[in-house]
Amino acid sequence: MATAVRVVPNTYFDSVALMVVAGQLSQQPGVTLASLVMGTSANRALLAEAGVDPAVIAHAGPNDLIIVVQAESAERAEALVAEALTQLTSTRAPATPTGDGAAPRPRSLRTALRHAADANLVLISTPGAFAAIEAEEALRAGKHVFLFSDNVPLEAEVRLKRLAAEQGLLVMGPDCGTALIGGVGLGFANAVQRGPIGIIAASGTGLQQVSCLIDWLGSGVSHGIGVGSRDLSAAVGGATMQAALAALANDPATQVIVLLSKPPAHEVAARVLAAAHATGKPVVAAFLGAHLSAPEGVTVVPTLTAAAQAAVALATGQSTGSSAIDPIPIDTLTHERASLSPEQRFVRGLYSGGTLCEEALWILSQRLGPAWSNVPLDPAYRLPNPHQSHEHTLLDLGDDELTVGRPHPMIDHTLRIERLHREAADPTTAVILLDVVLGYGAHPDPASVLAPAIAAARQHARQHGRGLPIIVTLVGTERDPQRLSRQRRALEEAGALVTTSNVSAAEAAAQLLADR
Numbered sequence: 001m002a003t004a005v006r007v008v009p010n011t012y013f014d015s016v017a018l019m020v021v022a023g024q025l026s027q028q029p030g031v032t033l034a035s036l037v038m039g040t041s042a043n044r045a046l047l048a049e050a051g052v053d054p055a056v057i058a059h060a061g062p063n064d065l066i067i068v069v070q071a072e073s074a075e076r077a078e079a080l081v082a083e084a085l086t087q088l089t090s091t092r093a094p095a096t097p098t099g100d101g102a103a104p105r106p107r108s109l110r111t112a113l114r115h116a117a118d119a120n121l122v123l124i125s126t127p128g129a130f131a132a133i134e135a136e137e138a139l140r141a142g143k144h145v146f147l148f149s150d151n152v153p154l155e156a157e158v159r160l161k162r163l164a165a166e167q168g169l170l171v172m173g174p175d176c177g178t179a180l181i182g183g184v185g186l187g188f189a190n191a192v193q194r195g196p197i198g199i200i201a202a203s204g205t206g207l208q209q210v211s212c213l214i215d216w217l218g219s220g221v222s223h224g225i226g227v228g229s230r231d232l233s234a235a236v237g238g239a240t241m242q243a244a245l246a247a248l249a250n251d252p253a254t255q256v257i258v259l260l261s262k263p264p265a266h267e268v269a270a271r272v273l274a275a276a277h278a279t280g281k282p283v284v285a286a287f288l289g290a291h292l293s294a295p296e297g298v299t300v301v302p303t304l305t306a307a308a309q310a311a312v313a314l315a316t317g318q319s320t321g322s323s324a325i326d327p328i329p330i331d332t333l334t335h336e337r338a339s340l341s342p343e344q345r346f347v348r349g350l351y352s353g354g355t356l357c358e359e360a361l362w363i364l365s366q367r368l369g370p371a372w373s374n375v376p377l378d379p380a381y382r383l384p385n386p387h388q389s390h391e392h393t394l395l396d397l398g399d400d401e402l403t404v405g406r407p408h409p410m411i412d413h414t415l416r417i418e419r420l421h422r423e424a425a426d427p428t429t430a431v432i433l434l435d436v437v438l439g440y441g442a443h444p445d446p447a448s449v450l451a452p453a454i455a456a457a458r459q460h461a462r463q464h465g466r467g468l469p470i471i472v473t474l475v476g477t478e479r480d481p482q483r484l485s486r487q488r489r490a491l492e493e494a495g496a497l498v499t500t501s502n503v504s505a506a507e508a509a510a511q512l513l514a515d516r
Contacts, residue, residue, distance in 0.1 A: 001032055001070055004077035005056050006085070008065040012038065013088055014125035015148070016187070016441055018065075021087050023412035023443065025080055030072035034407075036084060039064040040127045042151055046400075062127045109134055113141050123186060125149055131174060132156035139163050139171070146186050147173030147228070154235055157228070161239035170243055173228040177204030180211060180224030187226075188410065190439035191479035195220020196315045198254035200244040202227050202261040205353030206304055208437060208475050209502060210258060210286075213308035213325060215477050216500055219315050222253040232264030238272045245272075249279035256315045257283045258307050262358065263290035273298055282314040288355070289362050289377065304359060305503040325501040328471065328508040332497060337512050339467025344430035345516050347371070347509045348423040349394030350416050352409035356435045356473060357396040360506040367510035368392060374399050389423065394433070410442045417453040424457035424468055430516065431469045431509045432457070435502065438476025438487060445482060447490035455494040469512060471497045473505040 018036040025034035033050065037043040039060025048054045052068055060066050067084050071077040106112035109122065122138035124131050128151030135145045139160065147160075152174035164171045172179055172186075178201075179186040183194050190208055192215040199221060201207035211221050225247075227240040241259065248254045257279060264272065269292055276283040277295040284299045285292070286307035294300045299314075301307050309320040347364060351357035354375060361377050371392035376382045383390060386402055395402070397409045397416055409416050416434070423429045436446050443449070454470050461468035472491055476484045488498050499505050 001072065002074035002077050003033075003052070003068065003070045004074065004081045005052060006067045006081050007039065007057060007060045008067070008085065010063055011065040012063050012126075013065060016125065017088065019407040019411045020441070021084050022407040024087070025069060025084055026407065026412045026414050027449065028071075028080060030076060031069065031080065033068065033070035034080070034084070035066075035068040036088075037066050038062055038127055039066050040129065040151075042128075062129060109137055113138075113143070120144060121146060121181065123148065128152045128174065132160060135160050135171065136163065139167055139169055142167065142169070144170045145172065146179055146181075146226075147171060147176055148187055149173070150175040154230065157230060158236055158239075161231075161236060165239060165243060170225065170247065171228075171240055172226045175230075176226035176228050178207045178224065179226045180207075180221055182223065185440050188437070188439055188441040189224070190215075190475070190477050191481075192477055193220040193479075194222065194253075196222060196253065196255035197258060197311045198222045198248040198251065198256070199224040199258045199260065200227060200241055200248070201225070201259075202229055202231050202241070202264075203355040205435075205437060205475070206260040206286075206355040208439060209304045209353075209356065209473075210260060210308045210311075212475050212477055213305060213501065214312055216325065217308060217312040217320055219312045222251060223248065229262075232261050232268050232272065234265040234268060238264065238268045238275075241272050242275045245275045245279055245283075249281060255281065256311050257281055258311045259283065259285040259287070260304065260307065260355075261287045262355070263287055284310045284314070288359055303363070303503045304355075305501045324504045324507065326499045327501075327504045328497050328499055333469075333508055333511050336467055336469040336497070339469075340430055340512070340516075341427070341466040343427055344466055345513070346389075346428050347392050347394070347431050347433060347513060348389055348426075348429050349433035350419050350423070351394065351396050351433070351435050352398050352416070352437055353435050353475070354396040354398055356475075356502045357394050359502055360433060360509075361394050363503065363506040364392065364394070364510055367507075368513055374401065389426070389429075395419070410437050413443060413446060413449050413453075417449065420453055420457055420470075421460075424460050427464070427466070429468070431471060431512050433471050433473070433505055433509055434496075435473040435475060435505075436487065436491070438474070438480040438482040438484065440481065442482070445487075447482075447487045447494075451490045451494035451496075454491065454496050458495045469497060470495065471499070471505045471508055473502040474498050474500055475502075476500075 069080045121144040123146045125148040131149035225244040374386040
C-alpha cells in the first residue's frame, strides 16, 4: 500500500463536504484510507494516529486542507488526491462575479450578512477554535445560530448561550448535526411532512428517528430544534432547550412538543420539565434511561418510538396503540431462531447513530443482561478494545476513536462492512443489529454497498452450518433522496430483517436470544 498526502494552503471546506468526498473516494477499488480534514491540531493528531507521518502535515494550519489517500499504488493514491481536490473545487461557488450584475461570493460572515440582511439564521461549520467567534458575531447581529462545529470549548458554549438568552435568540449546538426549521433540513436531516409536532433534541439521530416515525404514523413536524449534546449538562443548564420550549410555546403551528435527550443532570431535568409545563401545551419527554417524575401536562416515555407514538396520539386525538411500530413478524423470528447453532449466544450491534446504540443497549440490558460497548451504560462494561467484541457487544461506530482518518459511518460504510464480516465469522455471534440512516448528507444509496455485504455474511454463516439473522433499523422517509421503500426492498432481498423502529429491532434481537 502507498500513501499520498497533500496540504492545500488557505483552502477551507466545511466538514460535511469533506466527509461526502472522502466517502466517495473510500468506495474506490484498492483504497484502504481516504481522509479529508482541515489542518487543526486535533485533526493532525488523529491523522498521526492513523499512520500519517506527523512531519509531513506539521506545517498545516486550521485554514489549510489536508487530503490523505492510501491505495494499492503510489500512482493511484496521487491520482485520487487530485480527484478529491477536483470534486471539492468543482462544487464550490465562484468567489468572483460570473456575469453581468452577478454578486461576488461573500468571504466573511459580515459581508454575507450585508448581502442577506433579511436572513435570521446563520449556519456555522468552521473549526471549533474559530466557531465561537463567528457565532458571537452572528448573535450580536441579531441572528439565530445553527452551530454544526464540534470541539467548541464548554466555556464558550456557556457564554454564547447566555448571550443568546439576552438577545432572545437560539444557539443550536455546538456539535448540532440535525435540525428542521420551517420544513427546511439543516445538517443531516430527513424529508418529513410538515405537521403539528415540534421536536427539541439533544441528539441528531434521535431527532431523525422520531421525526421519521411521526411521518410513518401519518403526522408531521412543525420544527425540529437541535440543542447540542451538552445542553442538558449541569454546566450549560438546558439553556437552549428552555429557549426552544418558549419559542415553540409561541408558535401557532406547534400543538405538541417532544423533548429528546440522554439522561440530563438532575437539577437541569427539573428546570426543563418545569419549563415544559409552563408552555401550556402537551409535552412528551424521552430522556433515555432516566427515571423522572413529570408535572401535569408532561408525558414521560422510555424510548424514541414511544415518544413518536405519544406525540401523534396527542396531536390527532387518536391512539396509535402501545404495540410496536413496524415489528419483525413472529413467524420470521421463529424461523431465524431455528437456524441458530447452540454456540450462537451473543448479539452484536454496529451503529452509526450514538443515541440509537444507547437506546438498544438500554433495551437489551433489561432483556438479556449487561452488554459491552464503547459507549456503555455502566462504565464497568466499557470495552477494553473497541476493535474486539466481547459477549453481547454494541458499538457506536461514529465515536471519535473509531473514525480516526475516516468519514462518519452515515456517509462511508467501509468500517462497518469490515466489522460485519468479522462478527459474522465469530461462531458465537447469533444476531447482528445495524442502523441505516437516510436523508440529506447521508450516503446516497447505502443499500448498494450494505446489501451485498449482508448477503455475503449470511452466506458465510450458512457455509459453516449456522444461520445469521441481521436486523436493520432503517431511519428515513419515502421523500428522502434514497427513498425508504427502495432501500428496504434491497436490504430485504439480501436477507436482512428490516424495521423502521429501533425499539422493534432491539426487541426482535432479544426474542431471538431469549433463554439461550
